[in-house]
Amino acid sequence: MKNLKLIGPFKQLVTMANLPLKGALKDEQLEILADVGILMENGIIQKIGDFDKLVSEASKTTVHIKLEGNHVGLPGFIDAHTHICFGGTRAKDYAMRNAGKTYLEIAKAGGGIWDTVTETRKASSEELIKKTIKRAQQHLKNGVTTVEVKSGYGLSVNEELKMLRAIKKANTDIAIDLIATCLAAHMKPKDFSGSHAEYLAEISSSLFPILKEEKLANRIDAFIEESAFSREDIRPYFSKAKAMGFDITVHADQFSTGGSATAIEFDALSADHLEASTDKEIALLAKSNVIATALPGASLGLGCAFTPARKLLDAGCCLAIASDHNPGSAPMGDLLTQAAILQSFEKLSNAEVLAGITYRAAAALHLKDRGEIKEGFLADLALFHTDNYNEILYHQGSFKPCMVFKNGNLVYDKHS
Ligand code: NIG
Ligand code: FE
DSSP states (O other): OOOEEEEEEEEEEEOOOSOOSSSOOOGGGSOEEEEEEEEEETTEEEEEEEHHHHHHHOOTTOEEEEOOSOOEEEEOEEEOOOOOOOOSOOHHHHHHHHTTOOHHHHHHTTOSHHHHHHHHHHSOHHHHHHHHHHHHHHHHHTTEEEEEEEOOSSOSHHHHHHHHHHHHHHHHHSSSEEEEEEEEETSOOTTOOSOHHHHHHHIIIIIHHHHHHTTOOSEEEEEBSTTSBOHHHHHHHHHHHHHTTOEEEEEESSSSSSHHHHHHHTTOSEEEEOTTOOHHHHHHHHHSSOEEEEOHHHHHHHTOOOOOHHHHHHHTOOEEEOOOOOSSSOOOOOHHHHHHHHHHHHTOOHHHHHHHTTHHHHHHTTOOSOSSOOTTSBOOEEEESSSOTHHHHHTTTOSOOSEEEETTEEEEETTO
16 A cells, blocks of 8 residues: 655755765755655655645645644754663763773773673663663654664673664664664673683674574674774674674774774774874775764763864765764763764864764665655654754754654654
8 A cells, every 4th residue: 555645845855965975065065955845655755846736746645744834854863873772870980080080990990881781781681672762762852763773781692692682672662773783892791711802703603693693783893992802803803794794883993093994904884983093094094985983972971082073074084973872981862962062173064964964874874775865765854843954053952853754654743
């Protein structure tokens, strides 16, 4: 059965279509359509055009969603890096950090990633599913219609499976799309007696085949950092992942450089963080196809420098912006607010910021059916009650969407 819906009129439809994947963008490059409607069939955009004309052409069975007052429409936002499946809280870490304690002191006092691993292992599958759904719903209200979710707080074959199965189940229970990533290489678990290399060998030989069998994740991530894994540790791990057909992504250059070079070496989809990247890393990234993902939420949570987004774009990189929503370094989990703050500090155009949370974020997740408002694309939309798209980032995230559509369905309505 054809399920036809016509929505409009939009005062402005910012389609994010026909823009380059890489490099700096000017607002003048944005396609902004005035007084248009969107006709969708079974959740897919079928036609975009003059609203009155679409109304006059509509068939009898078409459902009309008439927008009263001025509305601006954007593609549903895509958050390409989060860790929203976890147990416990790290509020104590945050307070200690702000009281001047170092990362090491916090870890010694029982904090850090391992604390979340302990709490996540304690949580039942049902609890993890519930918590993931609750956090994902919050993102949906903020206009996010696709969110990537990493494992990495299980850190054993069985506990990683518990997390990834919980993410898969949560995905079937909510409207927002969850894209799972295996981050078993987050740190070497404290209860594993072997070496870093031995831990990774166990994960790749025992966990990777199950990820394929149960379709739990297509993506493998690793944290390359002094406190986590070295470039040498990760080489055989990523080689195995690539040979099995997984997409690669890297937590790179967060406190020290090196991770971005590994991302390039393995033709990763993205290198995320990059707060420590220097001109050398930026130049190499710009020559590659690796997408640079800025995580302003981690800079805000840790009180440290932002990813050099301006330099990355000027060098010719593709820049995505994600929330990194996690209990340790980025507890806020508000993508639009963080993207707007990054914009102000890094002097980014509206086009660059919106690209970073729409079609460029889609590319970071290897998704070709979303991130633009275009025929044949998913009808994922974030609507704002205003007559000008400039108002959205200007309010630095406090101006929230009034409606969100996922696959053509109204999944959030501020007024109901
Ligand atoms: O992306 N950098 C490593 N991993 C996370 C933090 C996870 C945590 O502290 O729980 C990040 O910032
Ligand atoms: Fe992260």
